[in-house]
Structure formats: structure tokens, C-alpha cells
Amino acid sequence: MGETEASEAIQPAGESAATAETAAPETPTPPLTVWTLSTGNTVLFVLALVLPSYASGGLSDVLPNLNTALGVGIFLYLWIVVWTTTRWLLGQVDPDEDSLARLALWGGACGAFDGIVFLLGIVLGLGLPAALVTSLQLLSIALFAAIGTPIAAVVGAVVGLVALVVDLAVLWVADRVTPRPRPDRR
């Protein structure tokens, strides 16, 4: 683990911008970077929902009626989806080298994919079992999935772009606060 992480500091010096535009990163992203960005983004996403919802008074009525075990399960599912996508995404793009347009395209696309996978997971995990034991009809669930999928894709793409901006900002700041060896004074 240590060797892989340390290798991030050693970027291929001669790599041209044109190559970086089209090729996947040569240096694999350290697993700790993937873990940090995916967990940070998931936590910030939930906080971005909870903070304004509570401040507007909407959450106080909803919270007592939520099923705790279900909430934990949904959060874990979201966490796994974001971690998997982030790991795959950082194998395709290099935030330090690639153009903003390329990053935005991939970030938005992965966000849309996350939104769809999250929604379909909820439909399959909650909707189908509910249809089997209650009067809820399968057609209603299929209709919900059909209407919800494009909405989830759009919302996911927007969230993906916002997450990209946050990630680029923290990477930029991290680059400036990282301790570096003093330059040779000879």
C-alpha cells in the first residue's frame, strides 16, 4: 500500500498534454485517494441534503418516521456505488493532467450512472419485495422506474459535476499544503 501511494508524487515528467487528453493515467490512483474522495463525496452529498432540509423545518417531521435499519442500508448502498464508480473513474482520468472538459464529461457521465444504479437498486431492493407482499402492483413499480431513471440520470449528472468541482478544489489545496523536499541549493 505504501509504495503505491508514494508513487503518486512521481508523475511521468515528460508526458505531453495531448497524450494525457486521450489516455488513461499511467500511474494507478492510490487506493487511499479513492477511499477519501468517494467517502468524502458521499458524506458531503448526505450533508448537503440534511442541512438545508433540517434548516427549512422539513426534516423534523420526516425523521421520526424513518426506518433506521433501512436508512443505514441505503447509505451503505450509496457508499458502495460511489466508491466503485470513483475507483473506476480514477482509472480513466487523471485530475492533475486532464483538461477540465474531459473531466467534466467523465464526472457528469459517472454521476448520471450513479444516479441510475442507485435508483434501480432501490427499486429492485425495496419495490419488488414490496410488490410481492403488498397490494403494490409490479406495473406501478416498472412505471416508477421508467419515469425515475432519466430524472435520476440528470440529478446524478449535476451531483457528479458538483462533486468534481469540490474534488478539484481539495486536490488543488492539497497540492499546495503537501510538504515537499527543499530544492537543492548548490
Next chain:
Amino acid sequence: MSQSLHLAIRTLHVLGMAVLVGGAAGVWIAARRSIGDRTDLARSYEWAFWAALGVMLVTGIGNLGALGAPGPATDWGQLLLAKLSLVTVLVLASMVRTLAVVRTDETVSPTRLATFHERAYGLTTLALLALVVLAEVLAHG
């Protein structure tokens, strides 16, 4: 069943904070006293930090639901909003801290590394202790 679940949620929440504060304070002390391999220690803590933070968030929301949160206009609600805002700042700052730890060149001088670790983990410990105080006030008034 419900009582047991809520007890488990509260226990996880407390244990999660113990990992966060104890780990940050441990790395900070190790940096101040030059104990062991601080780079490995810091990286190990960062893995645990993000796992514990995810657990803290989900158990925190679970606690809110189980205990029944008063409205945002109350003093309690204002304090909760302050706590959640501090958590947001901590998450952003911690992303910076972890990424800086990952990017640290192993040839950097021990003094510079110790200074960075002291500042980063000292600030993290202080922010986490502030959150503990806010949580205490929210729980016990």
C-alpha cells in the same frame, strides 16, 4: 428489537468518535515526540478516519430519528445546525489533509514532515473536540 438497534447505533456513534479523536491525537503526539514511522501511522489513521466518518454520519442521522429532533428554530436546532456546519468544514479540510498525506514525498525532511503532521492532526483533534463538546450539549443540555 428497536431498542437494541438504537442502542447499537448510539454505541457505534460513540465508538466512531473515539476512533476519530483518539487516532488524530495519537498521530499528533507521535509527530510532536518523533515516535515511530509517522507517515505509516498517518496513512493508517486516514483509512480508519474515513470509515469512522461514514459510520458517524449514518449513526448520527439514526440518532436524530430515534431521539426526535426539536425544530430548527429552537436553541437545540441552532446548535445542531452549527454542529452539522462544523462537520461539513471538517470533511472538506480532512479531504485536503488525507490527499496531502497521500502525496507526501518520502524524501521530505523529517522536520518538515513532523511540522506538517503536528499542524494537520493538531487542528483535526481540536475540531473533533469541538464537535464532542457540541454533541455533549445537544445530548445533555
